[in-house]
Amino acid sequence: MYNIFNNPEQQEKFEQEGFTTLPALLNETEIDELKAIYLQYTQGNVKNSIYGMYVSIDEADERKKLEMMKSIQQFLKPKLSKYLHNIKCHLGAFLVKVPNPNSYTYPHQDWLFVDNNAPELFSATIWVSLEDIDIQTGSLGFIKGSHNFLNNIVGSPSPEITTATMGHEALLLSYLTFPPVKKGDALIFNNKTVHAAFPNTTQKQRIAVGIGVTPEPATLYHYHLNPKNSKKIYKLTVDEAFFYTYGNDSLRKCYYQKELPKHTQLVDELDYNPVLFSKDEIENKIIENGNTKNNLPIENLFGNISLKDKLKFAFGYYLRKLKN
Numbered sequence: 256m257y258n259i260f261n262n263p264e265q266q267e268k269f270e271q272e273g274f275t276t277l278p279a280l281l282n283e284t285e286i287d288e289l290k291a292i293y294l295q296y297t298q299g300n301v302k303n304s305i306y307g308m309y310v311s312i313d314e315a316d317e318r319k320k321l322e323m324m325k326s327i328q329q330f331l332k333p334k335l336s337k338y339l340h341n342i343k344c345h346l347g348a349f350l351v352k353v354p355n356p357n358s359y360t361y362p363h364q365d366w367l368f369v370d371n372n373a374p375e376l377f378s379a380t381i382w383v384s385l386e387d388i389d390i391q392t393g394s395l396g397f398i399k400g401s402h403n404f405l406n407n408i409v410g411s412p413s414p415e416i417t418t419a420t421m422g423h424e425a426l427l428l429s430y431l432t433f434p435p436v437k438k439g440d441a442l443i444f445n446n447k448t449v450h451a452a453f454p455n456t457t458q459k460q461r462i463a464v465g466i467g468v469t470p471e472p473a474t475l476y477h478y479h480l481n482p483k484n485s486k487k488i489y490k491l492t493v494d495e496a497f498f499y500t501y502g503n504d505s506l507r508k509c510y511y512q513k514e515l516p517k518h519t520q521l522v523d524e525l526d527y528n529p530v531l532f533s534k535d536e537i538e539n540k541i542i543e544n545g546n547t548k549n550n551l552p553i554e555n556l557f558g559n560i561s562l563k564d565k566l567k568f569a570f571g572y573y574l575r576k577l578k579n
Contacts, residue, residue, distance in 0.1 A: 256270050256374070256375055256377060257341070257375055257376065257377070257470035257472075258341075259339050259340060259341055259342050259468075259470060260275075260338065260339060260340075261337075261338055261339065261340060262338070265277075265338065269379075269443065269445070271399075271400065272397070272399040272400060272448075272545075273397065273398075273399065273400060273401060273402035273403070273444055273445045273447070273448030274397045274399075274434070274442060274443065274444035274445065274448055274450075275442075275443060276434050276436075276440060276441070276442055276443075277337075277338045277381070277440065277441040277442070277443055278437075278440050279437075279439050279440060280334055280335075280337065280338070280383055280439060280440065280441040281334065281383060281385075281439040281441075282439060283438075283439070285330075285334075285439070286385050286438060286439055288330070289327075289330060289385055289464055290385055290462060292323070292326050292327075292330070293349050293351075293385075293462060293464075296311070296319060296322070296323050297311075297349070299460065301351050301353060301460075302353060303352065303353045303355055303358040306360060306361070306503075307352065307358040307359050307360035307361065307452065307454070308350055308351060308352045308353070308358065308360055308393070308452075309349070309350070309351040309352075309353060310348050310349075310350055310351075310502070311323045311324075311348045311349040311350075312324070312346065312348045312498070312499070312502045313502040313503070313504060314502075317499060317500060320499045321499040323347070323348070323349065324346065324347040324348065324498065324499050325347070326347075327347035327348065327349070327464050327466060328344055328347045328466060331344075331347070331381070331383070331464070331466050332344055332466075335381070335468070339443075339468070341470060341471045342468045342469065342470060342471055343468065343469060343470075343471050343473075344466055344467060344468055345368065345466075345467040345468075345469070345475060345495075345498055346465070346466060346467035346498050347464070347465070347466045347467075348464070348465050348466075349462065349463070349464055350382065350462075350463045350464065350465050351460050351461065351462050351463070352392070352393035352452065352454075352455040352460065352461040352463075353455065353460055354455045354456065354457055354458055354459065354460070355454055355455065356454050356456050356554075356555070356558075357454060357555050357558030358454045358455065359424075359428070359451070359452070359453060359454055359556060359557075360393070360451050360452040361420075361424050361451055362398070362420050362423070362424055362427035362428060362431075362449050362450070362451040363413075363418070363420055363449065363450070363451065364401075364402075364405065364409045364418065364419075364420065364446065364447050364448065364449055364450075365378075365380060365409065365446040365447075365450075366378075366409055366410060366411060366446060366477065366478070367408060367409045367410065367446055367447065367476070367478060368446065368467060368469060368473075368475050368476060368477065368493075369469055369473045369474070369475070369476060370473070370474065370476060371408045371478075373473075375470075376469065376470060376473050377402075377445050377446070377447075377469070377470070378445075378446045378467060378468070378469045378473070379443055379444060379445050379446060379467070379468050379469070380443070380444055380446060380465050380466070380467055380468075381441050381442075381443045381465065381466050381467075381468060382395060382441060382442045382443075382444070382463055382464075382465045383439070383440070383441040383463060383464050383465070384436045384437070384438060384439070384440055384441075384461075384462075384463045385438065385439075385462040385463060385464065386438055386459070386461055386462055386463075387436075387437050387438045388436050388461055389433075389436075390433055390453055390551065391453070391455070391456050391457055392455055392457050392459070392461045393452045393453060393454065393455040393461040394433055394436050394452065394461075395433070395434075395436075395442055395444075395450050395451075395452055396428075396431030396432060396433040396450065396451055396452065396453075396549075397431060397432055397433075397434075397444060397448055397449065397450050398427060398430060398431065398432075398448070398449040398450075398541060398544075398546055399432055399544050399545050399546050400543075400544030400545065400546075401447070401448050401449040401541075401544070402445040402446075402447035402448040403544070404540040404543075404544065405419045405420070405447065405449065405530075405540075406447065406530075407419055407529040407530060408478050408488060408525070408527065408529070409446065409447060409478070410477065410478030410479055410480060410488055411477070411478070411479050411480065411503060411506040411507075411510075412479075412480065412503055412506040412507040412509075412510045413503055413507075415480060415485075415507065415510060416480045416485075416488075416527075417485070417529055417531070418529065419529055419530065419531055419532060419537070420449055423532075423534065423537055424451075424556065424557075425553055425556055426534060426537065426538060426541075427449055427451065427537075427541075428451055428453070428551070428553055428556075429548055429549060429550075429551070429553065430538075430541050430546040430547070430548060430549065431450075431451060431549055431551075432546065432549070433549070443468075446467075453551065474492060475492065475493050476490055476491060476492055476493065476522070477491045477493045477497065477516070477519065478490055478491070478525075479491060479506065479509070479510070479515070479516060479519075480510060480527065481524065481527075482510045482511065482513045483513065485527070486526065486527055486528060487524050487525065487526065487527055488524070488525050488526075488527040489515065489521055489523075489524055489525075490521075490522045490523040490524070490525055491515070491516070491519035491520060491521055491522060492519065492520045492522055493518060493519050494518045494519075495518075496517070496518040497516065497517070497518040497519055500516075500517060500518055501516055
């Protein structure tokens with residue numbers, strides 16, 4: 256794996272566990288400046304999606320998305336050299352968890368943005384909290400080592416693409432590790448590392464920002480399920496416009512319209528046969544990688560999803576299981 260950390264201990268933890276902390280990446284003044292940008296574009300009037308939070312790249316207005324993305328990148332990039340080297344950045348979004356006792360961010364892996372056949376490469380997210388947070392506020396939790404034992408291609412769209420976390424949400428939530436996070440701290444995690452968050456049960460928004468990084472030599476790719484054959488996935492190179500044009504919802508539209516996303520070029524069509532695990536199998540993998548039960552109550556899971564959507568997702572999931 257490419258070495259991008261100035262501190263060898265952080266590099267080792269990132270490689271072994273799939274995540275590590277970058278303490279005090281931002282100071283109080285910088286936090287206030289980022290909050291001002293968030294309020295400038297949203298006035299704080301945002302809602303959680305069915306994925307348990309507001310993500311600014313899901314905004315319908317492409318100009319607004321682009322301006323927020325550029326503002327976040329310009330702000331964060333110069334700060335990263337404190338901890339990292341030989342990287343390049345992509346994406347950039349506000350990630351806001353609005354108070355709601357039912358809004359789980361379900362255990363998942365993020366999209367992969369590098370060549371899946373190059374084991375030395377990875378894509379990662381740097382997630383910076385603009386608040387002092389804890390589990391009740393919606394802090395991120397991780398399954399240690401999951402980037403290694405759940406090593407499938409992770410692509411779009413969701414939930415149409417079958418992933419190894421599907422059907423194991425409650426189990427994965429019960430094994431999450433929550434690194435302590437103070438205002439201005441950052442978490443960096445491999446996009447293949449399973450992560451999630453419990454609902455924000457406080458009275459205050461949990462405001463964070465995220466930016467994507469890869470080793471500097473990496474070519475940026477996106478993987479998009481073939482709408483005509485769920486056992487095939489497109490490998491696409493992407494240009495910068497892709498990142499402010501598409502979120503998951505717009506990529507779902509491409510999928511159902513049987514169109515390739517714009518600002519991409521088709522490089523290859525790959526077999527998509529993800530390695531899936533039974534409950535016992537995945538739990539054994541979780542324990543083998545040093546994860547332990549967190550004993551947190553899991554209440555009203557999927558309570559933020561309508562019955563209609565639950566039935567639709569469940570039907571699609573079991574149909575794909577039959578096909579696979």
